[in-house]
Amino acid sequence: MRTNGPPDQPVPSGSSHLLRTINERAALYHLLEHDTLTRVELRKLTGLAKPTASQVMLRLFESGLAVTLGRTTARQVGPKAEVYSVNADYAFAAAVTLREPDGVTVAIADLKGHERVSSTRRIDFTAVSPDRAVQDMLWHTAEDAGIDRDLISVVHLAVPGAYDAENDEIGYADIPGAEDLRLRAAVEEFTGCAVTVHNDVNAATVAERRNPAVSGGLVLLWLGREGIGTGIDLSHGLVVGARGAAGELGYVPVFPDRTGPDDPTYQDWIGAPAVMELGREHGVEGANAAAVVAAAVKRGAAGFLEAYADRVAGALHLLACLFDPPRLVLGGEIARAGGETLVEHVRRRSGALGDLVLPSAVYGDAVAIGVLDLAYADLKGRVLDAALEGREGRSGS
Amino acid sequence: MRTNGPPDQPVPSGSSHLLRTINERAALYHLLEHDTLTRVELRKLTGLAKPTASQVMLRLFESGLAVTLGRTTARQVGPKAEVYSVNADYAFAAAVTLREPDGVTVAIADLKGHERVSSTRRIDFTAVSPDRAVQDMLWHTAEDAGIDRDLISVVHLAVPGAYDAENDEIGYADIPGAEDLRLRAAVEEFTGCAVTVHNDVNAATVAERRNPAVSGGLVLLWLGREGIGTGIDLSHGLVVGARGAAGELGYVPVFPDRTGPDDPTYQDWIGAPAVMELGREHGVEGANAAAVVAAAVKRGAAGFLEAYADRVAGALHLLACLFDPPRLVLGGEIARAGGETLVEHVRRRSGALGDLVLPSAVYGDAVAIGVLDLAYADLKGRVLDAALEGREGRSGS
DNA sequence: CAATAGATAGTAACACTGCCTAACTATTGA
DNA sequence: TCAATAGTTAGGCAGTGTTACTATCTATTG
Numbered sequence: 001m002r003t004n005g006p007p008d009q010p011v012p013s014g015s016s017h018l019l020r021t022i023n024e025r026a027a028l029y030h031l032l033e034h035d036t037l038t039r040v041e042l043r044k045l046t047g048l049a050k051p052t053a054s055q056v057m058l059r060l061f062e063s064g065l066a067v068t069l070g071r072t073t074a075r076q077v078g079p080k081a082e083v084y085s086v087n088a089d090y091a092f093a094a095a096v097t098l099r100e101p102d103g104v105t106v107a108i109a110d111l112k113g114h115e116r117v118s119s120t121r122r123i124d125f126t127a128v129s130p131d132r133a134v135q136d137m138l139w140h141t142a143e144d145a146g147i148d149r150d151l152i153s154v155v156h157l158a159v160p161g162a163y164d165a166e167n168d169e170i171g172y173a174d175i176p177g178a179e180d181l182r183l184r185a186a187v188e189e190f191t192g193c194a195v196t197v198h199n200d201v202n203a204a205t206v207a208e209r210r211n212p213a214v215s216g217g218l219v220l221l222w223l224g225r226e227g228i229g230t231g232i233d234l235s236h237g238l239v240v241g242a243r244g245a246a247g248e249l250g251y252v253p254v255f256p257d258r259t260g261p262d263d264p265t266y267q268d269w270i271g272a273p274a275v276m277e278l279g280r281e282h283g284v285e286g287a288n289a290a291a292v293v294a295a296a297v298k299r300g301a302a303g304f305l306e307a308y309a310d311r312v313a314g315a316l317h318l319l320a321c322l323f324d325p326p327r328l329v330l331g332g333e334i335a336r337a338g339g340e341t342l343v344e345h346v347r348r349r350s351g352a353l354g355d356l357v358l359p360s361a362v363y364g365d366a367v368a369i370g371v372l373d374l375a376y377a378d379l380k381g382r383v384l385d386a387a388l389e390g391r392e393g394r395s396g397s
Numbered sequence: 398m399r400t401n402g403p404p405d406q407p408v409p410s411g412s413s414h415l416l417r418t419i420n421e422r423a424a425l426y427h428l429l430e431h432d433t434l435t436r437v438e439l440r441k442l443t444g445l446a447k448p449t450a451s452q453v454m455l456r457l458f459e460s461g462l463a464v465t466l467g468r469t470t471a472r473q474v475g476p477k478a479e480v481y482s483v484n485a486d487y488a489f490a491a492a493v494t495l496r497e498p499d500g501v502t503v504a505i506a507d508l509k510g511h512e513r514v515s516s517t518r519r520i521d522f523t524a525v526s527p528d529r530a531v532q533d534m535l536w537h538t539a540e541d542a543g544i545d546r547d548l549i550s551v552v553h554l555a556v557p558g559a560y561d562a563e564n565d566e567i568g569y570a571d572i573p574g575a576e577d578l579r580l581r582a583a584v585e586e587f588t589g590c591a592v593t594v595h596n597d598v599n600a601a602t603v604a605e606r607r608n609p610a611v612s613g614g615l616v617l618l619w620l621g622r623e624g625i626g627t628g629i630d631l632s633h634g635l636v637v638g639a640r641g642a643a644g645e646l647g648y649v650p651v652f653p654d655r656t657g658p659d660d661p662t663y664q665d666w667i668g669a670p671a672v673m674e675l676g677r678e679h680g681v682e683g684a685n686a687a688a689v690v691a692a693a694v695k696r697g698a699a700g701f702l703e704a705y706a707d708r709v710a711g712a713l714h715l716l717a718c719l720f721d722p723p724r725l726v727l728g729g730e731i732a733r734a735g736g737e738t739l740v741e742h743v744r745r746r747s748g749a750l751g752d753l754v755l756p757s758a759v760y761g762d763a764v765a766i767g768v769l770d771l772a773y774a775d776l777k778g779r780v781l782d783a784a785l786e787g788r789e790g791r792s793g794s
Numbered sequence: 795c796a797a798t799a800g801a802t803a804g805t806a807a808c809a810c811t812g813c814c815t816a817a818c819t820a821t822t823g824a
Numbered sequence: 825t826c827a828a829t830a831g832t833t834a835g836g837c838a839g840t841g842t843t844a845c846t847a848t849c850t851a852t853t854g
Contacts, residue, residue, distance in 0.1 A: 011781070013443040015424035015840045016811040019416050023813085026410035039830080046410040049814050054831070078829025079821040162721075216639065230719070236633035242613065254668070255652055255758025256711035269653070303786045314653035321649045322627070322719055324559075326637025384408070412813045413838040420840085436803080446841045470817070475802025476848035799852075804844075811838105818833075824826085 023048060024388045027056045031066060031086045032380055035112060038072060038081040041042075057084060065090055066382070088112040091153040091383060093375035094142075096134050097200070097368045098159050099330065100125065100174050100226075104133050105368050106141040108152070109376045111383065117145035118368070125176045131186035138191070153382060155187055155195045156375035158203040158367050160226065162245035166195070171245060174226055196378065201247065202238055203370030204362070205231025206331050210360035210373070219325040220360075221249075221315060223334035225290060228271040232323060249315065270311045275334060278307050290337040297341045305338075309345035315354075320353050328353070331360035417456075420445060422784045424453045428463060428483045431776055432509060435478040454481060462487055462780070478574060485509040488550040488780060490772035491539075493531050494597070494765045495556050497522065497623075501530050502765050503538040505549070506773045508780065514542035515765070517751075522573045528583035535588070551593045552584055553772035555764050557623065559642035562594070566640060571623055571675050593775065598644065599635055600767030601759070602628025605726050607770070608758035616722040618646075618712060620731035622687060625668040629720060646712065667708045672731060675704050687734040694738045702735075706742035710750075713743065717750050723752040725750070728757035753783060 010377060012018070023046065025205050027290040030045045031037060037045075043053050060066035067087045071080035088110040097105040103123035119141050123133045134157065142149055161173035168182045188195045205220040208231075220231035232239035232246035239246050250267035253259045268274060272289035278286060282304035286292035296304040317329050330343055347354035362369060409415070420443065427442045428434060434442075440450050457463035464484045468477035485507040490517055494502040505513050520530045530561035531554065549739060558570035565579045585592045602617040605628075617628035628646035629636035636643050644684050647664035650656045665671060669686035676682060676689040679701035683689035693701045713725050727740055737756060744751035 011419075011423045011426035016413075016416070016813090016838095017840095018419070019812060019839090022415070023410045024407075026408045028482075029408035035773070048410060050831070051815095051833080052813055055812090068559070076829070077821095077823050077827070079831080234636060236636075239631060239636070239720070242723040243721055246719065246721040248718050252715055253711070256708065256715070259711060259714070260487060269834060311653065314656060316651070317656070318649055318653070319719075321645050322643065322716075323636070324640055324643040326477070326639040326643070383578045413811095413840090416812090416839060447803090448805070448842090449840055452839090473802070474800065474848095474850045476804080478803060795854100797852100797854085799850100801848100801850085803848075804846085806843100808842085808844105810841080812840105814835105814837080816833100816835090819831085821830075822828085824828105 011245060021387065023052065024055050024059060024068070025384055026373060027053070028060060028065060028086070028387055029384060031060075032082060032111075032384070033244055036069060036083050036085045038083055040081060042084065048156050053078065063387075064088075068341050086111055088114065088123065089151070089328065091379060092116070092142075092147055093372070093379035094117070094152050094155045095368065095372035095375045096138065096157045097203075097365070097371055098130055098134070098157065098175055098178075099200070099367075100160070100176075104137045105365065106137045107368055107372045108142060108147060109372055109379075111379065113376050113380075115372065116147065119144070127179075129177050130175055130181060131183060135190050136186055149191075152191065153193050154375055154378045155191055155193060156322070156371050157183065157187065157195070157197045158200045158371040159183065159197060160200045160263060162241075162243065162248060163197045163199055164243045164245075165240075166243070168197075170197075171243070172248070172251075194378070194382065196374070198371060198374060199231075199240070199244060199247075200230070200367045201229040201231045202233075202240060203368075203374060204233075204331055204366035205233045205329075205370065206238065206365040206373050207362045207370035208331070208360060210232060210369070211358075213358065213361070214327045214329060216326040218327040218329050219319050219323050220329045220331050221319065221335075223312070223330065223332040225272065225288065225333040228332070230319060232325070234323070249319075266315060270308075270315050272334065274311065275308065278304055282307065290333045293334055293342065294337040297338055305342065305345045306349075309342065309349050312346050313349035314340075316357065317353060318351055320356070326356070327358055328356045329358050329360055331366060335360065417453075418784065420449065420453050422781055423484070424450070425457060425462060425781060425784055428457075429508075429781070433466060433480050433482045435480055437478060439481065462784070476534075480682060483508050485511065486548070488776060489513070489539075489544055489548050490769070490776035491535060491549050491552045492765065492768035492772045493535065493552060493554045494600075494762070495527055495531070495554065495565055495572055496574075496597070496764075497557070497573075498642060501534045502617065502762065503534045504765055504769045505539060506769055506776075507544060508512060508776065510773050512769065513544065514538050516541070519741060522575075526574050527572055527578060529578060531584055532587050546588075549588065550590050551772055551775045552588055552590060552770050553775065554580065554584065554592070554594045555597045555768040556580065557597045559638075559640065559645060559768075560594045560596055562637075562641040563640070565594075567594075567647075568640070569645070574711075591775070591779070593771070595768060595771060596626070596628075596637070596641060596644075597764045598626035598628045599630075599637060600765075600771060601728055601763035602630045602726075602767065603635065603770050604759045604763040604767035605728070605757060606630060607766070608755075610755065610758070611724045611726060613723040614724050615724040616716050616720050617726045617728050618709070618716065618732075619729040620667065620709070620727065621729040622669065622731070624687065626665055627716060629722070631720070631722065646716075663712060667705075667712050667768070669731065671708065672705065675701055679704065687730045690731055690739065691734040694735055702742045703746075706739065706746050709739075709743050710746040713747055713754065714750060717753065723753070724755055725753045726755050727758055728759070728763060732757065 026046050064305050069083045069085050090111045093109045095107045103121050105120040109116040125376045162171040168184045170178045172178050184197050201222040217234040222229045228250045230249045232247050254264045254269045275289035275292050284296045284301045286295045315368045343359045347357050423443050466480045466482050486507045490506045492504045496713045500518050502517040504515040559568040565581045567575045570576050581594050583593045598619040614631040619626045625647045629644050641770045650664050651666045672686035672689050681693045681698045681701045683692045740756045744754050
């Protein structure tokens with residue numbers, strides 16, 4: 001089944017050096033996957049011979065990528081085996097989330113994938129430019145945790161808005177001063193390492209992948225405090241679009257025969273404005289959209305819930321027809337406020353599709369978690385690729 | 398930028414055997430890419446040493462994968478170099494297209510990607526079951542072209558309807574007797590080779606990739622004689638959906654507040670029914686939808702064209718917001734009848750999106766061409782993978 | 795027109811690298 | 825002390841790279 005793969009990938013060639021590299025890479029891969037391994041386990045996983053496994057590990061120690069964590073506690077006859085592990089402090093991945101009005105959140109994970117620090121600071125983006133704020137927060141957070149700046153190898157950022165990777169531009173940004181900013185270039189400049197920028201909803205979608213129930217892929221309908229959007233994470237990976245604007249449901253006109261600037265878009269139809277209006281109609285009150293939905297759930301305002309669930313079900317139907325995802329997940333502040341009650345209402349109004357609908361399974365800050373997952377995956381990939389550095393097999397044409 | 402890739406792929410390990418395999422594979426890859434190569438060219442592409450290149454080629458000859466096509470015509474000093482090539486007759490890829498009322502189309506390509514035969518026969522699917530019809534056509538076509546059945550390694554089929562690969566089921570099929578048929582299993586049974594089934598619009602989308610202007614990916618809006626649909630071919634490859642139903646725009650209600658069975662879907666809104674109705678309204682006549690559009694173009698029926706282009710532009714806007722593709726292509730019989738004139742009208746009504754809109758660049762049978770491309774790509778992949786057979790590197794856990 | 799120089803295609807011999815097998819040493823518990 | 829396990833050492837094998845060599849062909853030159 002190579003029907004879906006990319007057209008063609010170059011095929012490398014090489015000599016003995018390539019072989020060594022391949023085996024080193026394989027060992028490192030398994031160390032990254034398994035957290036701790038004895039050499040016997042490593043041999044089973046890679047199929048390498050005993051002396052070869054020793055040599056490979058030796059080279060991984062010398063390069064600082066692996067460490068030994070002592071020896072197995074003796075439960076068997078014979079000498080105790082050494083326990084190998086990836087050197088968690090070899091490199092770090094930083095995740096930065098930019099939001100209004102929350103400011104900047106920074107989290108840093110080590111090479112073993114453990115979150116080592118996380119901190120948030122409120123920022124007034126009209127006073128401090130976003131790139132400057134990122135820089136400050138990044139260095140301070142690293143310093144507080146005792147992490148060497150130079151060991152941060154990748155930085156991933158989540159921004160509200162469509163990020164066009166090709167032109168390094170943020171479209172539809174909700175943050176002052178972000179429109180004209182080359183954010184990746186700016187952050188790359190002062191960090192000197194690889195920077196990737198994501199849309200916030202896409203990041204939240206990645207976080208959902210932690211839920212095994214959606215491991216085959218999902219489409220996330222994000223009903224956020226500010227705006228709505230869609231994250232598409234299929235078996236191939238994230239669908240971000242040519243200009244980073246995939247899933248921008250909020251800008252789709254609800255009625256295709258009414259596409260003027262004043263006619264309703266899905267943002268108006270299922271986003272915060274719709275919740276407030278439906279709340280007024282059905283006599284449910286709250287300070288903001290999430291509060292309205294929470295109030296409706298609390299006092300069982302069936303009229304409101306049914307009306308709103310109807311609209312959400314319509315949007316899900318649209319997404320299901322176009323993406324045919326294994327799962328449809330409801331996320332964002334409004335969806336969270338609605339909880340299982342809202343999901344149940346939506347399910348009932350979604351017909352056969354109802355079985356696919358799930359509430360978000362992420363506790364906490366989905367966007368920040370997702371960016372950290374993206375940053376860590378990137379770090380792993382780069383470390384594995386770097387193991388090939390120099391003696392790389394010549395890549396075919 | 399590994400933000401979009403699949404989460405993780407196992408990393409192989411191995412010994413000298415793997416190395417030989419890798420280099421064989423690399424040579425074969427370049428032979429497949431370049432059609433004919435001298436050994437010097439091969440050396441430049443792979444970076445292998447002279448004797449090694451000789452040995453690799455020797456093994457490829459012995460396995461029957463490569464042949465020598467004589468020697469270079471002497472234009473240089475020194476002996477004439479041998480010209481190597483893939484053995485075109487080593488294996489074949491068959492592409493089958495099922496349609497109503499056209500019947501069955503079969504095309505067969507050799508390992509060099511050349512179409513060797515193509516033939517179509519009208520079939521009455523109420524009298525002959527689809528799998529039976531495929532079998533007959535496949536064997537007869539192969540025989541007529543003098544191709545050994547056993548050398549056909551892959552068969553790809555295109556069917557109208559959503560093909561669910563997991564359950565081997567065709568949903569929404571327009572062919573009698575296709576709903577309850579396990580088509581892949583049936584065809585695999587009698588061919589004994591790998592069978593893959595595709596949706597017809599997806600196949601047509603793949604055919605568009607032959608146009609360099611859309612090589613970065615595209616979304617195809619298919620306005621067919623029978624139905625409409627969407628093909629999504631992004632940088633990752635085809636988006637087919639969990640149940641093969643991605644891109645089924647025809648089943649999306651046009652107005653989310655009117656989702657009853659009698660309320661209009663996009664099929665009614667931009668498909669053949671819409672064309673006929675708009676034709677009546679604007680006094681444009683024709684035997685079918687394509688004829689109506691052709692007539693409108695011929696006599697410059699601006700009213701009709703504007704009204705229809707408006708609706709199509711609406712659908713494109715929806716697709717653009719959700720998929721953000723590099724290009725939007727209009728295909729199918731209705732779009733073809735409208736030609737550049739229709740595209741121009743749609744462009745004018747699409748605002749900034751207009752620049753992305755293109756007419757189909759495929760001459761001839763887009764679906765059949767697309768399946769053949771898919772089948773050939775699959776064949777290439779399998780032949781390359783088979784070069785690893787037996788002495789494959791152990792794939793990591 | 796023939797002989798020769800020069801360049802290129804391909805092969806042969808040998809060295810290098812890396813992995814595997816088998817034998818060996820060291821360590822631990824019964 | 826024996827048996828089982830962890831790890832090392834020694835020797836062999838497979839595959840590639842380098843260098844040197846032969847064979848073939850064109851172009852130049854006498």
